Amino acid sequence: MIDLRSDTVTKPSLEMRQVMARAEVGDDCYGDDPTVNALEEEVAGILGKEAAVYMPTGTMTNQVAIRTHTEPGDAILFDQHAHIYQLQCGAPFALSGVHPRLLNGVRGVFTADDVTANVPLGHPFFPKAWAPPSKLLCVENTHNLGCGKIWPLEQLNAVTERAASLGLKRHLDGARLWHASAATGIPEATYAAPFDSVSVCFSKGLGAPMGSALAGSRAFIDRARRFKGQFGGAFRQAGIVAAGALYALQNNRARLAEDHANARLFAEGIARIPGVIFDPTTVETNIVRFRVTVTNPGALAMRAHARGVYFLSTGSEVLRACMHLDVSRAQVLEALEVLRSEMATAMDLPQSDSRAEPELQEAVADRIAS
Numbered sequence: 001m002i003d004l005r006s007d008t009v010t011k012p013s014l015e016m017r018q019v020m021a022r023a024e025v026g027d028d029c030y031g032d033d034p035t036v037n038a039l040e041e042e043v044a045g046i047l048g049k050e051a052a053v054y055m056p057t058g059t060m061t062n063q064v065a066i067r068t069h070t071e072p073g074d075a076i077l078f079d080q081h082a083h084i085y086q087l088q089c090g091a092p093f094a095l096s097g098v099h100p101r102l103l104n105g106v107r108g109v110f111t112a113d114d115v116t117a118n119v120p121l122g123h124p125f126f127p128k129a130w131a132p133p134s135k136l137l138c139v140e141n142t143h144n145l146g147c148g149k150i151w152p153l154e155q156l157n158a159v160t161e162r163a164a165s166l167g168l169k170r171h172l173d174g175a176r177l178w179h180a181s182a183a184t185g186i187p188e189a190t191y192a193a194p195f196d197s198v199s200v201c202f203s204k205g206l207g208a209p210m211g212s213a214l215a216g217s218r219a220f221i222d223r224a225r226r227f228k229g230q231f232g233g234a235f236r237q238a239g240i241v242a243a244g245a246l247y248a249l250q251n252n253r254a255r256l257a258e259d260h261a262n263a264r265l266f267a268e269g270i271a272r273i274p275g276v277i278f279d280p281t282t283v284e285t286n287i288v289r290f291r292v293t294v295t296n297p298g299a300l301a302m303r304a305h306a307r308g309v310y311f312l313s314t315g316s317e318v319l320r321a322c323m324h325l326d327v328s329r330a331q332v333l334e335a336l337e338v339l340r341s342e343m344a345t346a347m348d349l350p351q352s353d354s355r356a357e358p359e360l361q362e363a364v365a366d367r368i369a370s
Helices: 014-021 034-047 058-069 091-095 112-117 153-165 177-184 188-192 218-230 239-251 256-270 297-306 329-346 357-369
Strands: 051-055 075-079 099-103 134-140 169-174 197-201 212-216 287-292 318-322
Touching: 014 239, 034 051, 034 188, 034 197, 034 212, 034 239, 051 058, 051 218, 058 091, 058 134, 058 169, 058 197, 058 212, 058 218, 112 153, 134 153, 153 169, 153 188, 169 177, 169 188, 177 188, 177 197, 177 256, 212 218, 256 287, 256 329, 297 318, 297 329
Parallel strands: 075 099, 075 134, 134 169, 169 197
Antiparallel strands: 051 212, 197 212, 287 318
């Protein structure tokens, strides 16, 4: 199976498994796990922050950051298509009780004026206590639903400067920050510098089996550790999995450019397929999100799956292909050929593909079960 659903589907390499098997461990709740401590120190150094804390997931690092920066009833700003808002199970509202203010970005990138427009300045004739106080701005770099969009550094600095002038703390969802740095050559610490907290992931693109880290000032991380435990993220002998994350961080960042090249190859290929609507110049990193209008994308994904290619159907007309270290150039070309063939077949099917869907669903279910 050529699995293009996400860069989270990678399997630990033999070398990574060997490192994990040999990892020194201790009780992380007591700060006694040397491998976790080494990972946190390494992350803080790369991001130019005083400290970091290792957690099981990127959702947890983001949500702990929000809870650490805010109190229930506070307002936070993020792009309307941000992963934190769209794809983390409603956690900001369920766990921190915050009020959302949505910014109308372009592929996840908004302006300093967008920030100002969403922070009520108030008026002496209007009771100050009525409006939820704006406390936090969240930025996502690279932006998942924006097709792996990288924030231009000048615009990033302008947005964060404006937020600071308005009294907002700044959090960076940098799950794929490694990709932004690999594509531009700009160090992660430069991207992270204007933020009070930064979340990074080791299982997206870097190939670790699990884990993310949250970085910031030492005082911020001390407070964040309270909410890590409160949200159920306390570890014991976590060095076994932290060793995989540390190996990924030290060995797999340099090869991310290969994933970007494969994404560009795929993008250029699909742009030539009739029935696919896509601008290949929008691909900056490892994510390709493309529209198909001549067939139902869910049914198309199932037909491709039956032929050994796994896409993610993410909308009424949208499929996603995400490149990672377990996908080779040859597999990209094979996936293109499958997609080209299935699109040609779809051109002759009714728009809904209703004749094909029931048997496809059954065949896919059988294949997944086996």
